[in-house]
Amino acid sequence: MSVALAERLDDATRDASSLRRFLAGLPGVDQVGLEQRAATLATRSIKQDAKRWAIDTAISMVDLTTLEGADTRGAVRSLCAKAVRPDPQRPDTPSVAAVCVYPDLAATAVEALAGTDVAVASVATAFPSGRSNRAVKLADTALAVDSGATEVDMVIDRGAFLEGRYGDVFDEIVAVKQACGDSHLKVILETGELATYDNVRKASWLALLAGGDVIKTSTGKVSPAATLPVAHVMLQAVRDFHEATGELRGVKVAGGIRTTKDAIRYLVAVNEVAGERWLTPSLFRFGASSLLNDLLLQRRAKQDGHYSGANYLPE
Amino acid sequence: MARSDRVGVAKTYKLYIGGKFPRSESGRSYPVTSESGAFLANASQASRKDLRDAVVAARSAFGGWSGATAYNRGQVLYRVAEVMEGRRDQFIAEVRDAEDVRPRTAESLVDTAIDRWVWYAGWTDKLAAVLGGTNPVAGPYFSFTVPEPTGVVGVLAPQRSSLLGLVSVLAPVLATGCTAAFVSSDARPLPAITLAEVLATSDVPGGVVNLLTGQAAELGPWLASHADVNALDLTGADPEHRTELARSAADTVKRVLRVPEQEPDWTSSPGIGRLRAYLEDKTVWHPMGV
Numbered sequence: 001m002s003v004a005l006a007e008r009l010d011d012a013t014r015d016a017s018s019l020r021r022f023l024a025g026l027p028g029v030d031q032v033g034l035e036q037r038a039a040t041l042a043t044r045s046i047k048q049d050a051k052r053w054a055i056d057t058a059i060s061m062v063d064l065t066t067l068e069g070a071d072t073r074g075a076v077r078s079l080c081a082k083a084v085r086p087d088p089q090r091p092d093t094p095s096v097a098a099v100c101v102y103p104d105l106a107a108t109a110v111e112a113l114a115g116t117d118v119a120v121a122s123v124a125t126a127f128p129s130g131r132s133n134r135a136v137k138l139a140d141t142a143l144a145v146d147s148g149a150t151e152v153d154m155v156i157d158r159g160a161f162l163e164g165r166y167g168d169v170f171d172e173i174v175a176v177k178q179a180c181g182d183s184h185l186k187v188i189l190e191t192g193e194l195a196t197y198d199n200v201r202k203a204s205w206l207a208l209l210a211g212g213d214v215i216k217t218s219t220g221k222v223s224p225a226a227t228l229p230v231a232h233v234m235l236q237a238v239r240d241f242h243e244a245t246g247e248l249r250g251v252k253v254a255g256g257i258r259t260t261k262d263a264i265r266y267l268v269a270v271n272e273v274a275g276e277r278w279l280t281p282s283l284f285r286f287g288a289s290s291l292l293n294d295l296l297l298q299r300r301a302k303q304d305g306h307y308s309g310a311n312y313l314p315e
Numbered sequence: 316m317a318r319s320d321r322v323g324v325a326k327t328y329k330l331y332i333g334g335k336f337p338r339s340e341s342g343r344s345y346p347v348t349s350e351s352g353a354f355l356a357n358a359s360q361a362s363r364k365d366l367r368d369a370v371v372a373a374r375s376a377f378g379g380w381s382g383a384t385a386y387n388r389g390q391v392l393y394r395v396a397e398v399m400e401g402r403r404d405q406f407i408a409e410v411r412d413a414e415d416v417r418p419r420t421a422e423s424l425v426d427t428a429i430d431r432w433v434w435y436a437g438w439t440d441k442l443a444a445v446l447g448g449t450n451p452v453a454g455p456y457f458s459f460t461v462p463e464p465t466g467v468v469g470v471l472a473p474q475r476s477s478l479l480g481l482v483s484v485l486a487p488v489l490a491t492g493c494t495a496a497f498v499s500s501d502a503r504p505l506p507a508i509t510l511a512e513v514l515a516t517s518d519v520p521g522g523v524v525n526l527l528t529g530q531a532a533e534l535g536p537w538l539a540s541h542a543d544v545n546a547l548d549l550t551g552a553d554p555e556h557r558t559e560l561a562r563s564a565a566d567t568v569k570r571v572l573r574v575p576e577q578e579p580d581w582t583s584s585p586g587i588g589r590l591r592a593y594l595e596d597k598t599v600w601h602p603m604g605v
Contacts, residue, residue, distance in 0.1 A: 306537070306541060306566075308543065309543025311543065
């Protein structure tokens, strides 16, 4: 695929109609085969030392998220404290990758996380629906970036995508990427609204071509959110994109991942589909809130030899 | 087709966790035989991960169940007795097979079990009055005590009495507002599975009761050391193992119910000792006349 693809990639971004041609030319997803492979890989058993490693790796990949209308500055500050030291009684527990908040609370998170390795991610572009005009979306992005967020999670315009106005979606991502400056851009495809795996593949390539540093499954506000087959399709896209261009792009899965078992299944998928290289927080993330506590409980169970309880962890 | 040609539909006996009937995560099962050795069924053999899931389910159900009004809990438990009554014949057959008793004895055991459930159902809204109250104190305070449920209770159910014994240890847990993860009798699990079906079709919220069939010797240590279990009933444990289990329970300050060396005669009146065991006293001192 790679050489021919590389040539086609240059051509793809020339204008809206060449983009449409490129996306239409992507091979269709074999739904049955994909789901079967995802299900088979999900049965793989990870035990003992490998599980210990997987738990710590997964913790370091978490984007600890709070995206509620009722978020307060106090809640964000305590979430930041938890992000830095997830399990205060076990100082060897790794910190999470980032804290993810709404843009108006990004400044609070930046202040609380100053001097730590934990990044601040902010959603933007009229999250979660993305229903607003370009100017508002860019202003939203600017608010996040000016507040000090080093990662921006944007949503694509699913309406435009489903109407087939790929060029508009592309231009919007490019504009937001520009507004991000040095900040990392994660592009949320909201796969639960894209209806087919073929669309997920198209949207993934579209976002990668437009310059998204990471493609992300979902906002967490729509069901179904992240699923293993969808993650497979997106991991294939970043792998093929890397083969064609040499550039490393990441994947973030978000929504509905609550247990260590789920998280480990995703890690297996990352290793098998994209490759070992992607098993790092800079290229793979979990967007989650309750997942972290389950990871910590399992970590404690491994260390203590008996099961622990949520009462022993901070909220 | 003649009636005798019909292929019967054999039941799969599964666990009951979080309101669902899953197979064991381990995929294991074991044959259950009657006291006389006849094959009855294959039951799931729960693993420690099933136990972990059961405790998680019990913990997440605790808020709702303990927060329900005592009146509501009583109604729900009474409803369980109603559904048990509807399954009376099934219970009698299962108890007869499991315990190898005469039909009339089995009948009496099942009736006593249903009556016991009703008896405990009646206690839900009386506990606060009997075990709590106002305290006469020598100071300008209004002091009162209310009993509150302890939390998640781990139960190793009686090994011999498959239904009456089980009801006698389980109903008090629910009546106080606690939730339960219990390991049924190893050799006689079938009445417990039917009871789980009764609970699933009554109004008991999923996760309030979680049934594991399997070996108390295998699951007991994990239950006793589990930091998220607040109280422990070791009735079904081998008496030789009880001290060790109680010791590992002490690491997380569990309430460990004092149980007799041998299984008691479950037909006699139980008293409120088991209810008291799963309640914590909260005492409030309210300043007055200042």
